[in-house]
Amino acid sequence: LRAATDFCRGLRLLRQEPWECLASFICSSTKQIVQIREIVRLLAARFGDPVAVPPDVTQTSAFPSVPRVAALTEAELRACKLGFRAPYLLGTARRIAEGTLDLAALRTLPTAAARERLEALPGVGRKIADCVLLFAYGRQDAFPVDVWVRRALGQLYFPRARKLTLERLHRFSARHFGPHAGYAQQYLFHYIRRNSKRGVTERGAGKEVR
């Protein structure tokens, strides 16, 4: 982890608004980050309330509220490039709108119990639930494992393992990184992405680390 932290000193975790965080990550599955941003931008531009951003007071749009999304159609969401995630986001918005899940109430629950409630939502599995716990609720014991983190852990800690189940990686993170494993996850994520970006990009053969 020391090698990973050297890549991004001063990194901090966000404390995002839970609904926006949850909805954004439902849109994220098997999408590239640039495309996730585009989906979120389209949702805000088409269905979000206008807001003025200081100091230049640029007019822009907020992320659409729970009831606003719950009132949309699947077709409207697909038009924002959500693809097969459209029914997931719609289903989750409607469950929250009707009170089946109270996002605010999750703050009072232990991490494991809150995770269980989140995973009951359509389109929300272990990874997305952990992202919401970490990025919105500040649960630093949450350790989201995506393809990149799995890659980093495999490379740094299990160089000759062939399988590496999610279950095993979660047990490892809890034991090895402890109650702030979420911060370790962020460093690992940035580390492995920085290392693999050069080499993927054209002309990347010339090293150029920073």
Add this chain to the structure above:
DNA sequence: CTCCAGGTTATAC
């Protein structure tokens, strides 16, 4: 054309 992207779900061994 094939492979992959901040995964989840349904279905098959």
Add this chain to the structure above:
DNA sequence: GTATAACATGGA
């Protein structure tokens, strides 16, 4: 119980 396929969309 774990393994595989399907799910949209776009870029390399």
